[in-house]
Amino acid sequence: xxxxxxxxxxxxxxxxxxxxxxxxxxxxxxxxxxxxxxxxxxxxxxxxxxxxxxxxxxxxxxxxxxxxxxxxxxxxxxxxxxxxxxxxxxxxxxxxxxxxxxxxxxxxxxxxxxxxxxxxxxxxxxxxxxxxxxxxxxxxxxxxxxxxxxxxxxxxxxxxxxxxxxxxxxxxxxxxxxxxxxxxxxxxxxxxxxxxxxxxxxxxxxxxxxxxxxxxxxxxxxxxxxxxxxxxxxxxxxxxxxxxxxxxxxxxxxxxxxxxxxxxxxxxxxxxxxxxxxxxxxxxxxxxxxxxxxxxxxxxxxxxxxxxxxxxxxxxxxxxxxxxxxxxxxxxxxxxxxxxxxxxxxxxxxxxxxxxxxxxxxxxxxxxxxx
Amino acid sequence: xxxxxxxxxxxxxxxxxxxxxxxxxxxxxxxxxxxxxxxxxxxxxxxxxxxxxxxxxxxxxxxxxxxxxxxxxxxxxxxxxxxxxxxxxxxxxxxxxxxxxxxxxxxxxxxxxxxxxxxxxxxxxxxxxxxxxxxxxxxxxxxxxxxxxxxxxxxxxxxxxxxxxxxxxxxxxxxxxxxxxxxxxxxxxxxxxxxxxxxxxxxxxxxxxxxxxxxxxxxxxxxxxxxxxxxxxxxxxxxxxxxxxxxxxxxxxxxxxxxxxxxxxxxxxxxxxxxxxxxxxxxxxxxxxxxxxxxxxxxxxxxxxxxxxxxxxxxxxxxxxxxxxxxxxxxxxxxxxxxxxxxxxxxxxxxxxxxxxxxxxxxxxxxxxxx
Numbered sequence: 001x002x003x004x005x006x007x008x009x010x011x012x013x014x015x016x017x018x019x020x021x022x023x024x025x026x027x028x029x030x031x032x033x034x035x036x037x038x039x040x041x042x043x044x045x046x047x048x049x050x051x052x053x054x055x056x057x058x059x060x061x062x063x064x065x066x067x068x069x070x071x072x073x074x075x076x077x078x079x080x081x082x083x084x085x086x087x088x089x090x091x092x093x094x095x096x097x098x099x100x101x102x103x104x105x106x107x108x109x110x111x112x113x114x115x116x117x118x119x120x121x122x123x124x125x126x127x128x129x130x131x132x133x134x135x136x137x138x139x140x141x142x143x144x145x146x147x148x149x150x151x152x153x154x155x156x157x158x159x160x161x162x163x164x165x166x167x168x169x170x171x172x173x174x175x176x177x178x179x180x181x182x183x184x185x186x187x188x189x190x191x192x193x194x195x196x197x198x199x200x201x202x203x204x205x206x207x208x209x210x211x212x213x214x215x216x217x218x219x220x221x222x223x224x225x226x227x228x229x230x231x232x233x234x235x236x237x238x239x240x241x242x243x244x245x246x247x248x249x250x251x252x253x254x255x256x257x258x259x260x261x262x263x264x265x266x267x268x269x270x271x272x273x274x275x276x277x278x279x280x281x282x283x284x285x286x287x288x289x290x291x292x293x294x295x296x297x298x299x300x301x302x303x304x305x306x307x308x309x310x311x312x313x314x315x316x317x318x319x320x321x322x323x324x325x326x327x328x329x330x331x332x333x334x335x336x337x338x339x340x341x342x343x344x345x346x347x348x349x350x351x352x353x354x355x356x357x358x359x360x361x362x363x364x365x366x367x368x369x370x371x
Numbered sequence: 372x373x374x375x376x377x378x379x380x381x382x383x384x385x386x387x388x389x390x391x392x393x394x395x396x397x398x399x400x401x402x403x404x405x406x407x408x409x410x411x412x413x414x415x416x417x418x419x420x421x422x423x424x425x426x427x428x429x430x431x432x433x434x435x436x437x438x439x440x441x442x443x444x445x446x447x448x449x450x451x452x453x454x455x456x457x458x459x460x461x462x463x464x465x466x467x468x469x470x471x472x473x474x475x476x477x478x479x480x481x482x483x484x485x486x487x488x489x490x491x492x493x494x495x496x497x498x499x500x501x502x503x504x505x506x507x508x509x510x511x512x513x514x515x516x517x518x519x520x521x522x523x524x525x526x527x528x529x530x531x532x533x534x535x536x537x538x539x540x541x542x543x544x545x546x547x548x549x550x551x552x553x554x555x556x557x558x559x560x561x562x563x564x565x566x567x568x569x570x571x572x573x574x575x576x577x578x579x580x581x582x583x584x585x586x587x588x589x590x591x592x593x594x595x596x597x598x599x600x601x602x603x604x605x606x607x608x609x610x611x612x613x614x615x616x617x618x619x620x621x622x623x624x625x626x627x628x629x630x631x632x633x634x635x636x637x638x639x640x641x642x643x644x645x646x647x648x649x650x651x652x653x654x655x656x657x658x659x660x661x662x663x664x665x666x667x668x669x670x671x672x673x674x675x676x677x678x679x680x681x682x683x684x685x686x687x688x689x690x691x692x693x694x695x696x697x698x699x700x701x702x703x704x705x706x707x708x709x710x711x712x713x714x715x716x717x718x719x720x721x722x723x724x725x726x727x728x729x730x731x732x733x734x735x736x737x738x739x740x741x742x
Contacts, residue, residue, distance in 0.1 A: 037688060041695040043676070066663070066688045074666065074684060082680040292437070295445065305414070309453040313445060317408060317437045324412040324695055 002139070002181035002208045004240050008350055012233060012259040015349040018209075018240055020086040020138040021179025022078060025053045027240060027261040028345050030252065030338045031088060033269060036061040037071070037081045040269050041327040042335070044083045050304070050332065051339035053085055054138075056264045059092035059131050063121065064114050068134035076136030088139035088264070090244075091128045091170075091185075094213070097146045105145065107162065125169035129182075133175055141211065142170035144185045149217040156189035163187045164201035171205050181208030183242060186231060189214055190223055195231045209240040212260070216246045225254050232259035249278060249341055250365045256345055257358050268338045272331035275319045279337070282365065286330065291316040304336035305329070373510070373552035373579045375611050379721055383604060383630040386720040389580075389611055391457040391509040392550025393449060396424045398611060399627045399716050401709045402459060402635040407432040408442070408452045411640050412698040413706070415454045421675070421703065422710035424456055425509075427635045430463035430502050434492070435485050439505035447507030459510035459635070461615075462499045462541075462556075465584070468517040476516065478533065496540035500553075504546055512582065513541035515556045520588040527560035534558045535572035542576050552579030554613060557602060560585055561594055566602045580611040583631070587617045596625050603630035620649060620712055621736045627716055628729050639709045643702035646690045650708070653736065657701065662687040675707035676700070 003019040018025040032039045032047055034055045039047045047055065057077055062068060074080040077087055096103055096110050103112035109124025128143035144163040147156055167184050174182040184202035188194030202210060212231055215224050228243070232255075235241050242262035243255050252263050268278065275287040279299035284291075286298070294312035306315070306329040318326030348357035374390040387398040403410045403418055405426045410418045418426065428448055433439060445451040448458055467474055467481050474483035480495025494502075499514035515534040518527055538555050545553040555578035559565030573581060583602055586595050599614070603626075606612050613633035614626050623634050639649065646658040650670035655662075657669070665683035677686070677700040689697030719728035 036692045036694065037685070038694050038696045041699075043696070043699065065692055066684070070664065070684070073664065074682060080682075080685055080688075082685075293441065293444065311445060311451075313437070313441070314408070314451055314453075317451075321407045321436055323407065323409050324698060325409045325414070327695060328412075328414065328699070 001176055001178055002240075004209070004238065006238070010349045010352050010354040011257075013256050013345075013349045013354045014259060014261055015346055016240070016261060018086075019179065020054075020181075021177070022084060022086045022138055023053065025086055026346060028252075028256045028342055028349075029054060029262050030342045031056045031262065031264040032335050032338075033058075033264055033266045034081065034083070035266075036065065037077065039331075039335070041273060041324070041331045042269075044081060046305075046332055047083070047335065048085065050336040051343060052335060055083060055085070055087055057087055057089045057135060057137065058095065059089050059128060059135070060095035060123075062089075062135060063092065063123075063131050064116055064119075068131040072134040072136070076134075078136060086138040087136070089132045089135055089137035089141065091141040091143040092123050092131070093128070093144045094146050094245075096123055107165075109143075125166045126173040129170055129173040129175075138180055139209065140174060140180070140182045142167045142182060142184050142207070144187060144213060146187075146214060147189065149189065149214075149219055151189060153191055153194070156187075156191055157194055160187040160189075160194050160198050164198060167202055167207075168205055171207070183207055183209040183211050183240075185211040185213040185244070186235070187214050190219060190227055192227075192230050195227065196234060199231070199234050203236060207239070209242060209262075210235045211242040211244050213244050215243065216251070216265075221251060221254065224251065225258065228255055228258040228260065235259075249338070250362055252338075252341065253345065253358055253361050253365075256349075257354070268334035269331050272334040273327040275326070275330065276334075277330055277337075278334050280364075286312060286315045286326075287319050288316075298330075298333055299337070302333065302337065302340070304333050306333040306336075372547055372549055373611075375580070375609065377609070381720045381723050381725040382628075384627050384716075384720045384725045385630060385632055386717055387611065387632060389457075389632075390550065391425075391552075392548070393455060393457045393509055394424065396457055397717060398632040399623075399713055399720075400425060400633050401623065401713045402427045402633065403706050403709075404429075404635055404637045404640060405452065405454070406637075407436065408448065410702075410706070412644060412695070412702045413640075415452060417676075417703055418454070418706065419456065421707040422714060423706060426454060426456070426458055428458055428460045428506060428508065429466065430460050430499060430506070431466035431494075433460075433506060434463065434494075434502050435487055435490075439502040443505040443507070447505075449507060457509040458507070460503045460506055460508035460512065462512040462514040463494050463502070464499070464515045465517050465616075467494055478536075480514075496537045497544040500541055500544040500546075509551055510580065511545060511551070511553045513538045513553060513555050513578070515558060515584060517558075517585060518560065520560065520585075520590055522560060524562055524565070527558075527562055528565055531558040531560075531565050531569050535569060538573055538578075539576055542578070554578055554580040554582050554611075556582040556584040556615070557606070558585050561590060561598055563601050566598065567605060570602070570605050574607060578610070580613060580633075581606045582613040582615050584615050586614065587622070592622060592625065595622065596629065599626055599629040599631065606630075620709070621733060623709075623712065624716065624729055624732050624736075627720075628725070639705035640702050643705040644698040646697070646701065647705075648701055648708075649705050651735070657683060657686045657697075658690045659687075669701075669704055670708070673704065673707065673711070675704050677704040677707075
């Protein structure tokens with residue numbers, strides 16, 4: 001059971017607090033991704049220093065290495081990776097379904113082969129709940145099926161219906177405790193009637209929160225927003241809403257406008273490792289030759305360690321020389337940028353000026369779709 | 372001009388302080404290597420937190436990328452890389468001489484081709500002094516010639532004599548300022564008469580400190596110590612003595628016993644990136660399967676961030692999964708181990724018990740030659 005409180009709303013945008021056994025999370029919130037037990041290239045205390053309150057772990061990666069049972073023997077994922085704050089884990093569903101050719105899906109669950117050593121594994125709603133319990137996730141995600149985009153109404157409907165049966169099995173298998181919760185995942189692709197059927201099925205079961213799945217799969221921002229328009233507001237008002245795997249800064253701002261509370265994405269960390277930086281003036285690639293003699297920081301408006309102490313010229317040098325410190329500093333900056341964005345979003349909701357913030361941000365940040 | 376003071380001696384071991392324009396250095400000191408403007412996989416503030424007071428930069432790497440002129444345009448290496456403390460730079464000589472096939476040596480200097488893009492460059496005593504000045508090195512090293520080991524007396528003698536002529540040209544070209552200094556480098560290979568001739572030549576010129584070059588080139592610890600036996604104590608008492616590119620913990624303890632004050636080596640950082648850790652019980656490789664379920668830290672006697680917060684099992688997992696955090700934590704630990712070793716060395720000299728420390732350390736650490 002998780003406690004969630006909405007303090008304030010500004011049109012559809014919501015300002016809330018989610019309480020977990022490992023601390024509270026101010027929403028709207030962005031969760032950095034700690035795939036395999038580490039937010040890549042960052043010390044956990046540095047992740048916390050960016051303002052991040054909750055991180056995401058991947059069931060698929062952790063069940064293969066080091067295994068959920070081993071993480072449990074170390075006292076759970078918080079202790080194993082030295083992250084004392086809240087953790088959400090995905091169900092493994094999305095990643096297992098992506099292993100085309102390496103997996104077989106039945107009503108019971110998914111049999112698949114590890115991308116690491118080819119070994120055979122099985123995931124089902126029950127096993128996914130067990131793994132997430134062993135990892136000690138504060139927020140457990142229901143195990144669902146994902147279809148490729150685009151897909152026909154018939155294909156999406158059949159898959160959504162299976163996901164709803166799996167949602168019930170997830171709920172039945174989940175061991176509820178204080179400060180821990182289970183989220184259901186709305187499916188239904190880009191079809192309004194299926195999204196509504198999915199929401200009806202999930203709310204009949206009852207969850208601690210509701211995720212919106214099956215978006216950010218190549219449909220584009222316009223379609224994503226149109227799905228959110230009829231999906232987010234149809235979810236229960238008193239539970240957190242989580243848009244999975246999203247996204248770019250403008251995706252997040254647009255989704256908050258439509259009533260979403262939580263986000264996760266590999267983008268700030270992954271793009272940091274390749275030299276892409278999010279700044280208050282748009283995105284830049286520090287590898288570009290134009291930065292070689294630049295004495296200014298990545299972002300003059302940013303207070304992160306990378307911007308306080310280093311020039312673009314130095315960061316450019318680190319990437320050209322293939323130095324690990326380059327990845328460390330750009331990841332830190334990008335996660336800081338995302339957390340600072342969430343802070344500004346929360347403040348503008350509290351001050352009833354989220355619409356102005358949204359308009360001004362979308363104007364400045366329209367180029368982030370190029371990434 | 373650099374101020375160097377010896378506070379205390381315990382037999383041949385010396386406890387001193389070196390003053391530079393960017394702060395003081397307690398000796399005996401170990402300098403982490405920041406090859407190309409970063410101590411690999413570490414934030415500079417974390418390097419400082421290990422207890423390191425001075426780091427080393429490489430003229431060869433920095434002159435090629437980003438170039439000394441560019442570093443100067445950023446206000447020097449301290450500002451460029453956000454390391455406010457003292458910096459020593461090597462002369463580029465050793466690394467240029469190692470480019471076999473890519474370089475040509477004359478009395479004037481060395482013409483060579485960059486290992487990065489094949490571009491042609493020239494280094495001489497005068498150019499090396501100019502580069503190290505542009506980098507703003509607190510300690511500049513004289514430009515010298517290095518010969519391969521083993522080499523005949525005749526070859527080593529001719530090379531040493533050239534190095535002594537280059538030492539004079541280095542001294543002539545060096546721009547002396549308060550808090551900055553120039554070190555000469557004793558050559559002469561494994562030949563006692565040549566080492567003495569080299570010391571005579573250098574002390575006639577007069578330097579702020581004296582380095583011992585041409586060791587740790589494959590001669591083994593026993594020969595290295597025998598060279599130090601007749602070399603270190605023949606150097607001026609009132610100037611710092613620096614053993615270049617050394618070494619393993621037992622090399623350092625043995626060299627301090629013979630009167631050496633300063634050291635540098637890539638070993639703690641490079642081995643950290645490959646999973647090797649120095650501990651108070653010897654060396655271990657965290658990639659070994661035996662660590663997979665270990666709940667103990669790398670070193671129970673260590674207070675570094677890696678040992679305070681993480682188990683061997685977690686570190687093993689990071690290396691198996693190829694995660695950058697593994698390199699970050701093991702490098703931090705190894706540099707901390709080296710700095711803690713230097714702290715213990717300094718304390719045992721102050722307390723007139725260095726010999727006991729040496730004996731006990733050599734007993735425990737005899738296996739570090741295997742690395």
